[in-house]
Amino acid sequence: MKRTIVTLFAMMLIGQVFAQKEYKANWQSLKNYEAPEWYEDAKLGFWVHWGVYSVPAFMGAHAAEWYGRWMYCHKGQERDFLKPELVFEHHKTTYGDQSKFGYKDFIPMFKAENFDANEWADLCVQGGAKYFCMMGTHHDSFCMWDTKLTKWNSVDMGPKRDLVGELKTAVTSRGLKFGVSNHSAWNYAFFQFNHLNNHDAVDIANQDLYGTPILSPVLDTIRYIPGEGRDSWLKRVKGTVKPSERDLNRWLERTKELCDLYQPDLYYFDWGMNIPEFETRRREFGKHYYNKAIEWGTGKYGNPGVVLNYKNKAFPYGAAVKDHERGGEGKIAPMVWQTDDCVYNGNTWGYSSGVPIKSTNTIIDELVDIVSKRGVLMLSFAPKADGSFPEDQKRLIKEMGSWLNICGEAIYATRPWNVYGEKGNGKTATNVRFTRNKAKTVLYTTLLDWISGEITIKSINSRTIPEGSIQKVSLIGVEKELDWKIDKYGFTVILPKNKPVYNYAYPIRIELKNAIEMTD
Structure with missing residues (x-):
């Protein structure tokens, strides 16, 4: 009898395993997810904010990619610090009254006449990125691919080209992974002031x-009451405008189509879909994407081989890869995560003439910090409407790539x-970040600022790295070994007087004789 019960129990377990060969549209099923190793090894991806909004290329006091919202917004209809009236008045002065020249009228001006997908892919390689994420659609819902679901797309209008498709071909031909981004969930409210102001x-x-x-009575509700x-x-109307069933279904249909046509290795979602109205569609798409990936042969149940990025609490932790916009984790996370950031200082992500970009040093320090906490950086660039990259952004890409060509071993395929x-200052400590190789035989100690002479790093000591374990210590890119010592108080190393030939951050390579116990 016992043998029969055991046999039946084993058969039940086997049956459950076979039953779970595909994902279901529920959180319990979707939480059977592990991010692919290629992604955790990649550490750096490039991305773009590029579309119809690149034509006016005017950020006002906020962001150029939000031009379509603010061009219809009167003074006093939004929070003061956003100053939407700057865009409203700029539009009237430059293009005419909004009733005569609307956002849709920019589309014929978006020609992408100098766009070269191969040049973009080469910039990715040159900059050291291991994947590229193409803007599929922003809040304006204009589709940058050959969609059959709407006429508002880059094949039927504007450039008359499948921009997503061209970039996938160029990027993957160079051995890089390819992703798409989708920001259209909030489209139902993005043009709210266009609706409100008729x-x-x-x-x-x-x-x-x-x-x-947006019709009555909602339209009447969100109008100002005199006085x-x-x-x-603002408090009264918050949350009043909600997505209709048509908006929700339209979002899911386009989201699935973009997935099915281009089989992306990564699918990024911006905020907007984290509200309750989207929950069933979120679960449905998670199921769809993961099961499609298994069909494509990229992975299996539990590790489908693709990355789905989400913000806020749109997905439960562990069901996809959490993304932090211009932020990150404050400590080492148990699972890989992502920061998405932009090259611009300030709020804008889309191209806006005259806006300064961040320094290469700032970006490299950010990358080193993110990687030390098990993160990945997806860095957004801002091409012009014609498809060309501004010279300052190309220079940044070149400088990042030059540093990574020398110091990349402290970044790529590492673990925390x-x-x-x-952190600290002076000669006893410096601002450093740690990574290690997967074999646990090399520890990288990256100095974010250069200090010549003797420094002591307290986190590395004879308790964390046993005496006799170190075989060799060197500065990456410098042949000569460094003098060092280790005791219970810390690891002391003497750095040369002159900096290495590269700038920005300075990885010290501590090579061990054998693998030692380290955090996984």
């Missing part, structure tokens, strides 16, 4: 671009050490 969004023919028309204070109005870093 411009071209009220035309039902434009609803595939501007979202389902009402701005703060009172026992602690992510050590």
Whole structure:
């Protein structure tokens, strides 16, 4: 009898395993997910904010990619610090009244006449990126691919080219992974002021671009009451505009189509889909994407081989890869995560003339910090409307690549050490970050600032790295070995007077005789 019970129990377990060969549209199933090793090894991806909004290329006080929202917004209809009236007045002065020249009228001006997918892919390789994420659609819902679901796309309008498809071919031919980004969940409210102020969004023919028309009584609710204070109005109308069933279904259909046509290795979602109305669609797409990946042969149940990025709490932790916009983890995370950031200082992500970009040193320090905590950096660039990269952005790419060509072994395919870093000043400590190789035979100690002479790093000591374990210590890119000592108080190393030939950050390579116990 016992043998029969054991046999039946074993058969039940086997049956459960076979039953779980595909994902279901529920969180319990989707949490059977592990990010692919290629992604955790990659550490750096490039991305772009590029689309119709690149034509006006005007950020005002906020962001150029939000031009389509602010061009319809009157003074006092949003928070003061956003100053939407700057864009509103700029548009009237430059292009004419919004009732005569709407956002849709920029589309014929978006020609991408100098766009070369191969040049973009070469820039990725030159800059040391291991994957490239193409903007599929932003909040404006204009599709940058050959969609059959709407006329508002880059094949039927504007450039008359499949921009996503061209980039996938160019990027993957160079051995890089390819991703797409989708920001369209919030489209239902992005053009809210277009609806509110009775411009071209009220035309039902434009609803595939501007979202389902906002009608009474919602439209009446979000209008100002004469004499009402701005703060009172903002509080009253918050959350009033919600996605219709048409908006929700449209989002899921396009999201699936972009997945099916281009089989992306990574699918990035911006915020907007984390509200309750999207939950069933989020679960449905998670199931769809992971099961498709298994069909494509990229992975299996539990590790489908693809990356799905989410923000806020759109997915439960562990069901996909959490993304932090211009932020990150404060400590070593148990699972790989991602920071998405932009080359620009300030709020804008889309191209806006005259806006300064961050220094190469700032970006390299950010990358080193992120990697030390088990993160990946997806860095966004801002091409011009014609498809060309501004010279300052190309220079940044070249400088990043030059550093990574020498120091990349401290970044790529590494894992966190026992602690992510050590901060301090003077000669007893410096601002450092730690990584290690997967074999646990090399520890990288990267100095974010150069200090010549003797320094002591307290996190490395005879308790964390047993005496007699170190075989060789060197500065990456410098042939001569460094003098060092280790005791219970720390690891002391003497750095040369002159910096290495590279700038920005300076990895010390501590080679061990054998693998030793380190954090996984």
